[in-house]
Amino acid sequence: MAYLDTDVRYCKGIGEKKAQLLNKLGVFTVHDLVSFFPRKYEDRSQFKPIALTCDGETACIRAIVADSPRLMRIRRGMELVKFRVVDESGAVDITYFNQPYVKDNIHKGQCLNFYGKIIGVGAKRTMANPVYETENAACGVTGRIVPVYRLTTGLSQKLMMSAVRQALDACGDELPEVLPESVRVKYQLAQTGYAYENIHFPVDFEGLELARRRLIFEELFLLACALGKVKGAHRRDDGIKLKPCDFTEFWSALPFKPTGAQMRAVSDAIRDMQSGTAMNRLVQGDVGSGKTLVAAALIWYAWKNGLNSAFMAPTEILAQQHYENLCNMLGGFGINVGLLTGAMTANQKREIKSALKDGTIDLIIGTHALFSDDVEYNKLGLVVTDEQHRFGVNQRSSLISKGDKPHVLVMSATPIPRTLALIIYGDLDISVIDELPPGRQKVDTFAVNEGYRVRLNGFIRKLVSEGRQVFVVCPMIEENEELPEGIKSAQEHAAQLQSYFPDLKVACVHGKQKAKEKNAVMADFVAGNIDILVSTTVIEVGVDVPNAALMIIENADRFGLSQLHQLRGRVGRGKHKSYCVLVSDTDNEVSEARLKIMTQTNDGFKISEEDLRLRGPGDFFGSRQHGLPAMHVADLCTDMNVLQTAQSAAQELLASDPELVKPEHEYLKNAVERLFELNADTMN
Ligand code: ADP
Ligand code: MG
DSSP, rough: OOOGBGGGSSEEEEEEEEHHHHHHTTOOOOHHHOOOSSSEEEOOOOOOOOOOTTTTEEEEEEEOOSOOEEEEEEETTEEEEEEEESSSSOOOEEEEOOOOOOHHHOOOOOOOEEEEEEESOGGEEEEEEEEEEEETOTOOOSSSSSEEEEOOOOHHHHHHHHHHHHHHHHGGGOOOOOHHHHHHHHHHHOHHHHHHHHHHHHSHHHHHHHHHEEEEEHHHHHHHHHHHHHHHHHOBBBBOOOOOOOHHHHHHTTSSOOOOOHHHHHHHHHHHHHHHHEEEEEEETTTTOOOOHHHHHHHHHHHTTTEEEEEEOOOOHHHHHHHHHHHHHGGTTOOEEEHHHHHOOOHHHHHHHHHHHOOOOSEESSSSSOOTTOOOOSSSEEEEOOOOOOOHHHHHHHHHSSSSOEEEEEEEEOOOOOOHHHHHTTEEEEEOOOOTTTTOOOOEEEEGGGHHHHHHHHHHHHHHHHEEEEEOOOOOOOOOOOTTTOOHHHHHHHHHHHHHTTTTTTTEEOOTSHHHHHHHHHHHHHOOOOEEEESHHHHHHHOOOOEEEEEEETTTSSSOOHHHHHHHHTSOSSSSSEEEEEEOOOHHHHHHHHHHHHOOOHHHHHHHHHHHHHHHHHHHTTTTTOHHHSSSSSSTTTTTHHHHHHHHHHHHHHHHHHHHSSSSGGHHHHHHHHHHHHHHHOOO
């Protein structure tokens, strides 16, 4: 492996400066370099007879230089090398601007390959500054499928190509075959050397396809093995075995009847908790599907068994809200509920921590503060995280490690297509809540443009005068990012609304405020003291304000569909008829189509599937929020079928060798470990 680990700066023709540029692209070692796959390819494999080229076509031709190149100075600072080339079918006049050296490199009678744009027809064909090379150039850029790499200023395609070429030549035989022979043969996958060669310099399109298929498989297989190992590691944990108990007391204390889906999720979990193995379950359900109740039932069950629970929320506001809800639901049974957040004073924290330690608190709700080093638990039997992709697997485990193999329930409101959930949550069992509580009103959704502004303001006025409250959400602007033309900043927009409605109470929550300030404004809104709350997406996660009946989203095209769906879920939570208005001046067809989906359905799963279809998973998931490593070749959307095959192959392999200790799995084991190392933040 020695050569593969070499720093790229020591590669021939690279050096310190170019190495720094490559580092910018995430390329540090020779291994990184050969794994830096092309972004796309140009098909320069066919030489076209000159007579068959069309005006404006980018083509590859092979022709003989018909006259000696002439150097002309057409005006000051402008030099021109000109000559004519011919093949059996026709002629092209070739010119190079400001490259006087071309005159000395090209000679009459030479046969050369050219690649460039043809302008003109018949005898008047010309090509300006085409790529040229001799027939048998070492790192050919004509007469073949040519890779196109992602670049950064200071790097050229040519440099990338020759660097990769040299790296491949030098390490070709050293590339480890991470796929076990049995898997490679069974799924008819190309060998590693062939794959790396052909993903960069394909012999033909078939070779490229074989290479791609193998590399996609490899990538997804590694991922599946890695996640499978995590799952296996959790699986073997013994868990506290809970005694059965009669839930009638719990259900009858509720103000409503649980839905069938809620019941199913609860009984899945009860089965886990009675099994003697630690529960590790994801409850996935759309916004408003009533996930909190599932958690409450299990917390109650743990309490009945003399066990305490911890409930972790992603934000202070949510922790506060869960605290209030769960106090209401569980306090009546005599369950002692506590709250622990970063915003509390040192004194308050100290008190809570000691109550936790001595077991006075039966259920603690909080933010990340729950797994600080100095927090100790007493008989921690159940850990619930309401995470919506915000906690990494490792954060979850640091809380889990506070108890003696507690049961774990993860709740997520981000609907993702099942096949993806399978791999993203590879370490969890899944219950889906696919049914909303009865009587839930559909939130009427409209997509409008600026022309609707006056009417929209009228609508705000009407609802507020009926006593309702209004959410207005503006896109989040990155710090230092200049406000693009036509984009509303939350603060400015709030000021505008305030001057339009001088008698109403308008407030704003945005990213630059301190947590304390944000919480104060939110609390004011929840208490009904604010009519219109303008914010960036901080309110995205589960805040409950039943009196809010209108959600306005400005520049709606800047949001992901799943995000829009989450935001819309903030209204329609009470008894009032609710509305969502998506304001956008986009004339982009895909954006329009996406907004239209929002107006047509309230089903989060349908929306996420459509979104995935329209945009592809890269955008869909945003900046790696899913906690999966970035994919080099695989596309989690279009390569779904490979994903399934790779996953079953991984399961099969892990069943026979869970720790990958067999000698034939040595390289695979290394690669899986490398994947963990590179993604320590999300996967451990
Ligand atoms: P989410 O899944 O988004 O976390 P919540 O647990 O916050 O949803 O529940 C949303 C609302 O629905 C809450 O106000 C809750 O009291 C109510 N709710 C939950 N389950 C039911 C049910 N079975 N019948 C009626 N209302 C319910
Ligand atoms: Mg919730």
